[in-house]
Amino acid sequence: xxxxxxxxxxxxxxxxxxxxxxxxxxxxxxxxxxxxxxxxxxxxxxxxxxxxxxxxxxxxxxxxxxxxxxxxxxxxxxxxxxxxxxxxxxxxxxxxxxxxxxxxxxxxxxxxxxxxxxxxxxxxxxxxxxxxxxxxxxxxxxxxxxxxxxxxxxxxxxxxxxxx
Numbered sequence: 001x002x003x004x005x006x007x008x009x010x011x012x013x014x015x016x017x018x019x020x021x022x023x024x025x026x027x028x029x030x031x032x033x034x035x036x037x038x039x040x041x042x043x044x045x046x047x048x049x050x051x052x053x054x055x056x057x058x059x060x061x062x063x064x065x066x067x068x069x070x071x072x073x074x075x076x077x078x079x080x081x082x083x084x085x086x087x088x089x090x091x092x093x094x095x096x097x098x099x100x101x102x103x104x105x106x107x108x109x110x111x112x113x114x115x116x117x118x119x120x121x122x123x124x125x126x127x128x129x130x131x132x133x134x135x136x137x138x139x140x141x142x143x144x145x146x147x148x149x150x151x152x153x154x155x156x157x158x159x160x161x162x163x164x
Contacts, residue, residue, distance in 0.1 A: 003097050004090035006130055007111050007120035013038050016045070016078035023052050023077050024060075033125075034108040036118045037081045043110055043118045045081030055080050087112045090119065098127060 012026055013036045023035055027049050037045040057069045086104045088097060088111055097109055101124055111120035 001094045007122045020075050021073040042116045045083045047081045
């Protein structure tokens with residue numbers, strides 16, 4: 001299976017000069033964990049919800065918010081984004097993507113075209129979903145096969161009882 005078959009194509013992105021307040025709003029609105037950051041049309045970085053929360057005070061958005069909290073919300077996302085990205089193309093296999101996640105200890109894999117423009121994203125959660133669905137299918141097939149063979153066994157046993 002290629003990652004193009006399972007990647008998310010509907011991307012939520014910010015520009016390098018967007019603020020942490022904009023990132024916070026996107027994370028809250030879309031219930032996601034990664035935002036791709038562009039420099040013009042080229043992928044420049046990634047910011048995670050963890051990156052954001054590590055840079056914000058717990059009092060942001062509360063009645064205890066300080067002027068310093070407001071100042072931090074105006075920081076630019078490029079100041080906290082990850083810049084050394086591990087990326088993939090649409091042709092990468094699921095197995096190779098899993099190895100990229102493991103070997104590089106990453107939680108998302110941006111998918112780019114030949115111009116380094118983001119065309120998709122795949123996260124470790126997406127991979128877990130695929131593995132879970134495949135496993136569930138396999139176990140359901142085994143249960144169906146097992147229960148079909150049980151029916152044959154039960155029928156055979158029932159026939160034996162009738163013949164006695």
